[in-house]
Amino acid sequence: MKKVGKSMFFIVAVLIIGLTALSFVGFSTSYGDFTTKHIKSAEDIRWGIDIRGGVDVTFTPPKDYKPVVGEGEKESDVMLRELNAAKAIINNRLATQNIADSEVYTDTAQNRIIVRFPWKEGETNFNPEEAVKELGETALLTIREGADGPVILEGKNVKQASVGQNPDNPTEFVVQLTFDEDGTKAISDATQRLLGQQISFWMDDVSFSSPVVRDHITDGKATMSGGSTPFTVEEARDMADKINGGALPFKLETASFSSISPTLGTGARDVMLWAGVIAFALISIFMIAKYRLPGMVAVIALIGQVGGLIACTTGFFNSVPSFTMTLPGIAGIILSIGMGVDANVITAERVKEEILVGKSIDSAVNNGFERTFSAIFDGNITVVIVAAILMGAFGPPDSFFGTLFGFIFSPFGASATGTIYSFGYTLLVGVVFNFLMGVTATRLMLKSIIRMKPLRKPWLYGGKKS
Amino acid sequence: MIDFCGKRKLWFSISLGLLALSLIVALVFKVELDITFRGGSIVTYSFDGDVDKTAFENEVQTLLGQQVSLQEQTAINSDKVNYVVTLSAKSGITPEQQQAVSEGLAKAFPDNNIQVVSSNNVDAVVGRGFLIKSLVALLVAFLLLIVYIAFRFRKMGGWSAGVTAVLALVHDVMIVLATFIIFRIPISDNFIAVALTILGWSINATIVIYDRIRENAALAGKRGTDIRETVNKSINQSLTRTINTSVCTILAMVVVCVMALVFNVHSILEFAFPMTMGMVSGAYSSICIAGPLWEMIQQRKLKAA
Numbered sequence: 001m002k003k004v005g006k007s008m009f010f011i012v013a014v015l016i017i018g019l020t021a022l023s024f025v026g027f028s029t030s031y032g033d034f035t036t037k038h039i040k041s042a043e044d045i046r047w048g049i050d051i052r053g054g055v056d057v058t059f060t061p062p063k064d065y066k067p068v069v070g071e072g073e074k075e076s077d078v079m080l081r082e083l084n085a086a087k088a089i090i091n092n093r094l095a096t097q098n099i100a101d102s103e104v105y106t107d108t109a110q111n112r113i114i115v116r117f118p119w120k121e122g123e124t125n126f127n128p129e130e131a132v133k134e135l136g137e138t139a140l141l142t143i144r145e146g147a148d149g150p151v152i153l154e155g156k157n158v159k160q161a162s163v164g165q166n167p168d169n170p171t172e173f174v175v176q177l178t179f180d181e182d183g184t185k186a187i188s189d190a191t192q193r194l195l196g197q198q199i200s201f202w203m204d205d206v207s208f209s210s211p212v213v214r215d216h217i218t219d220g221k222a223t224m225s226g227g228s229t230p231f232t233v234e235e236a237r238d239m240a241d242k243i244n245g246g247a248l249p250f251k252l253e254t255a256s257f258s259s260i261s262p263t264l265g266t267g268a269r270d271v272m273l274w275a276g277v278i279a280f281a282l283i284s285i286f287m288i289a290k291y292r293l294p295g296m297v298a299v300i301a302l303i304g305q306v307g308g309l310i311a312c313t314t315g316f317f318n319s320v321p322s323f324t325m326t327l328p329g330i331a332g333i334i335l336s337i338g339m340g341v342d343a344n345v346i347t348a349e350r351v352k353e354e355i356l357v358g359k360s361i362d363s364a365v366n367n368g369f370e371r372t373f374s375a376i377f378d379g380n381i382t383v384v385i386v387a388a389i390l391m392g393a394f395g396p397p398d399s400f401f402g403t404l405f406g407f408i409f410s411p412f413g414a415s416a417t418g419t420i421y422s423f424g425y426t427l428l429v430g431v432v433f434n435f436l437m438g439v440t441a442t443r444l445m446l447k448s449i450i451r452m453k454p455l456r457k458p459w460l461y462g463g464k465k466s
Numbered sequence: 467m468i469d470f471c472g473k474r475k476l477w478f479s480i481s482l483g484l485l486a487l488s489l490i491v492a493l494v495f496k497v498e499l500d501i502t503f504r505g506g507s508i509v510t511y512s513f514d515g516d517v518d519k520t521a522f523e524n525e526v527q528t529l530l531g532q533q534v535s536l537q538e539q540t541a542i543n544s545d546k547v548n549y550v551v552t553l554s555a556k557s558g559i560t561p562e563q564q565q566a567v568s569e570g571l572a573k574a575f576p577d578n579n580i581q582v583v584s585s586n587n588v589d590a591v592v593g594r595g596f597l598i599k600s601l602v603a604l605l606v607a608f609l610l611l612i613v614y615i616a617f618r619f620r621k622m623g624g625w626s627a628g629v630t631a632v633l634a635l636v637h638d639v640m641i642v643l644a645t646f647i648i649f650r651i652p653i654s655d656n657f658i659a660v661a662l663t664i665l666g667w668s669i670n671a672t673i674v675i676y677d678r679i680r681e682n683a684a685l686a687g688k689r690g691t692d693i694r695e696t697v698n699k700s701i702n703q704s705l706t707r708t709i710n711t712s713v714c715t716i717l718a719m720v721v722v723c724v725m726a727l728v729f730n731v732h733s734i735l736e737f738a739f740p741m742t743m744g745m746v747s748g749a750y751s752s753i754c755i756a757g758p759l760w761e762m763i764q765q766r767k768l769k770a771a
Contacts, residue, residue: 050733057561058592110595128585129565255589257561264583267542268731275725279718286714327734328659331722335741338718339667342711346674349707375677378618379670385610386666390659393603408606409599420659427663 008448012441013300020307023316040314040322046101047118048326050419051269053262054118055128059086059136059252060111067249080108082249087113092245093135103324103418105396112255114396116418119262128259136252139242142202143187143222145194147210152190152199154247157183161243163236164223172230175239177222184220191217203239265327272330279334280306283341291348293460297445298344301437305340308433309333309426329422336430339383343376343438352462361450361461369443376439380431387431390424470701471694474758481637481755488644497647500654503597505590507553509564510583511571512541517578519549522571526551529570530563540730541583548583559587600658604639607665608632615669619676626763631672634756638668641747645740656737660744667715668748671708672756678704679757693768697761701753712749716742 026041037044049056067078083106094102094117102117115135119126141155159180166172179187190199191213200210201224209227224239225231231239280302287295313329315322351368359367392405395418402409449455470477501508511522523536530553537550553559559567564585571580616628639661646653678700686696719742726735 058589112592126582127565128582129561129568132561254560254587255592256587257564258584258586258588259582260584261582264542267729268734271542271725271729271731272722272734275722278725279721282717282721283714286717290710327731328737331734331737331741334718334722335663335715338715339670341714342670345711345714346707349710371681375674378673378677382611382614382669382673383666385614386607386662389603389607389610390662393599394655394659405606408602420655423659423663427666 004444004447004451006448006451009445009452012445012448016300016304016307016437016441019311020303023307023311023314037318039316040318042310042314044314044322045310046322046324047265047269048324048329048419048422049116049118049265050260050326051265052118053126053260053265054116055131056116056256056258056418057114057132057135057254058256059090059113059115060255061250062253065250079111083108083111083113086248086250086252089139089246089248090115090135093241096241096245097134103396107397109397113252126259126261128257132254132257136248136254137242138204138248138251139245140204140247141243143190144200144202145190146198147200148207153179153183153186155243156247157186158243159183161240163233163240166225166230169230172225173233173236174226174231175224175236175243177224177243179220179222184218187217187220187222191215203242208239268327269330272327272334276330276334276337280337283337287341287344287348291345291352291462293449293455294344294348294351294446294462297442297449298341298348298438300445301344301442302337302341304437304441305430305433306333306337308436309336309429312429312433313426323425324418324422325426326419326422328419329426332423332426333430336427336434340430340434340438342379343434344442346372346376347442348462355458355461361456361458364461365446365450373439380434383427383431387424387428391421391428394418394424395421467698467702468705469698470754471698471758471761474754474762477754477758481751484644485637485640488640488647491644492647495647495650498650498652499597500652500656501552501586501588501593502654503593503600505588505593507559507585507587509551509567509585510539511549511551511580512546512583513549513575513578513580515578517549517575517580522549522575523551525571525574526567529567530559539732542730544730596655600655604658604661604665607662608635611635611665611669615673615676618673619680621680623760623764623767626767627676627760630760630763631669631676631756633759634672634751635665635668637751637755638664638744638747642740642744645743649739651736651740654736656733657740660737660741663741664744664748667745668752671712671749671752674708675701675704675752675757676760679760693764694761697757701757705753708749708753712745716745716749719745 022039024042026037026044027039028035028037030036061082067075067082069075069078087104087106090113091102091104094104094115099117099120102115104116105114106112107114117131139155141158143152143154144150145152157179158177160178162176162178164174164176166174194213195216196213198210198212201208207227209225211225211227226235284299284302287298289295291298313323313325347368350372351364354364354367355361388401389405391399392401393409395402397403397409399421401424519536519538523534526534526536532553535552537552539548539550540546541548564582564587568580568582612628612632614628615631616625619627642657642661642664643653645651646657679697682696682700682703719738722738723735723742725731726738
């Protein structure tokens with residue numbers, strides 16, 4: 001067995017504690033007024049909506065909806081295209097509303113679109129129902145003949161919509177529309193034909209204004225006003241955004257919908273974090289009391305495991321996106337601490353056993369490692385299997401494990417809740433770091449400790465005090 | 467040295483007794499599926515001051531035009547009470563309906579600042595699909611684990627090792643289910659997550675013991691020691707290790723349970739408490755059920771040979 005130097009213990013211990021501290025605190029450099037973040041801190045953890053509060057909604061096209069299929073096209077292909085178009089528009093709408101952290105998934109097997117977004121920081125007016133309504137609006141702009149006649153043109157013929165002011169009354173705002181080629185031709189024909197008559201501007205099922213046609217419009221531009229209730233600047237801007245964002249290919253219906261207010265979640269998160277700290281402390285005391293020196297090594301390894309978990313959640317480097325951490329995710333971290341210590345317990349027990357039988361410290365430690373590796377390996381692999389299934393079944397269909405298990409799970413549709421996905425993730429990462437810390441780092445540390453003369457006393461490893 | 471194999475009738479009866487108890491409770495009180503699986507609607511409202519329970523319930527019923535049931539729930543980290551409204555129908559309400567109810571409640575109780583704390587609406591079809599998917603996930607886990615154990619312990623009678631280990635797991639999942647039933651926790655995706663986790667965890671302890679059995683059997687080698695003696699010896703040798711690891715993991719979960727109980731974090735309590743019970747059962751089944759069961763099958767195999 002390769003001998004390990006005395007200094008290895010300090011190297012490993014310092015590395016572990018250093019990296020863990022770094023993953024909690026982060027690292028950034030400032031130059032004048034600019035601060036560049038190089039390494040993310042624990043504050044950069046992206047919390048799930050069960051903690052931050054927010055909305056989780058599943059949209060579907062209407063039950064009996066069938067897309068318009070062109071020549072030689074399959075219905076399923078057209079449906080897929082429309083679903084993706086809807087997803088892009090929803091993403092657009094979320095971006096326009098400055099909602100940074102949203103998740104939008106399409107479930108192509110079941111024709112569903114799942115949207116999750118948290119409340120904006122500092123938002124005081126929580127209106128989940130309103131938010132869902134805005135997201136799911138079809139947002140189809142139509143210009144019609146007369147007050148409610150045939151459609152002249154639709155939103156898709158609008159190249160650009162922007163906010164303008166009513167020249168006759170600067171406190172009123174309007175939306176200025178610029179049409180594309182087809183739109184320009186259509187509006188030109190219509191205004192020529194309907195000179196002196198009404199045309200109306202509609203958004204979905206609401207008519208906003210129905211002015212009389214005064215000129216023949218040939219430059220492809222038109223102005224939409226609020227009619228009898230003129231637009232404020234916000235309303236005009238919202239309308240322009242809606243038109244620019246595009247209309248959804250089909251009406252969206254809500255199949256499932258949940259909302260959580262932020263006060264509920266942050267309280268729960270703090271309770272869980274405290275639970276984690278207490279659990280860690282108790283386990284550390286237990287390990288040191290029962291296994292003495294190997295116990296202390298185990299505690300350092302556990303610190304490394306927690307550090308690794310935090311690093312993998314925040315992404316550590318500024319360029320890597322943070323993983324979403326939910327309440328079950330925190331429970332997963334606590335659980336993996338409890339399970340992670342397993343590797344150290346097995347090893348320490350074996351070492352103790354060997355010492356009590358009379359073996360030397362060196363051979364006891366070596367035997368302890370060799371004889372227990374396969375049991376530790378098997379134990380961790382089974383958790384990996386289970387965590388993979390958890391992530392595949394409860395996560396987005398296009399994630400790694402979602403696609404891996406796709407052939408089994410996709411017939412059943414994507415999950416309504418996303419919180420368990422985070423739990424599977426923390427279990428999985430916990431196991432990986434358990435291998436790194438609980439096995440490799442522990443061995444390095446312990447093998448180096450036994451070379452230190454003053455620590456070569458059997459009772460420190462579980463033997464009896466002589 | 468404790469004769470685990472010899473006392474197997476004792477262990478099996480304890481387990482069967484617990485399962486029988488949960489069956490009785492399941493029959494007497496109906497097993498409740500959470501809305502995540504059956505579809506439906508649950509909305510939690512907070513309020514300031516005093517709001518009469520019956521008046522509130524009636525108001526919501528009138529606004530929705532449907533039957534509802536109302537329960538009180540203590541808010542997280544405070545003494546305030548929230549009202550939890552559950553729709554009796556199987557379908558969720560739409561955001562428009564929810565908004566209409568909120569506005570109606572604000573009109574009916576203008577001084578009480580009624581707010582939606584959380585809402586959960588699930589379509590029945592979506593819910594059922596999710597239920598089936600979760601059960602399939604459980605089944606897949608069982609199968610994968612049987613295959614894994616059978617492969618790792620092929621020298622120990624491969625399939626018999628796999629099957630007995632998984633029977634102990636099935637036992638654990640049923641104890642978890644029993645916990646949900648006896649403590650009247652609606653069965654939700656929490657149950658599936660807990661069950662899957664217990665599978666992964668409980669099999670560890672079983673593996674440790676099988677590992678020992680394999681090692682001792684190899685050491686005994688040609689001398690062909692009595693199977694029962696080997697199994698008993700292995701279990702006894704692994705006892706301290708199994709108990710100590712279980713202690714650490716169970717301790718971690720108990721801390722979570724206690725904190726969740728004290729601070730009224732219901733969602734986590736409904737997750738952590740069954741998890742704790744599952745782990746206790748997992749340790750118990752690995753020690754007292756898996757080994758003796760395997761030994762029993764091996765003896766039958768020998769007799770048949």
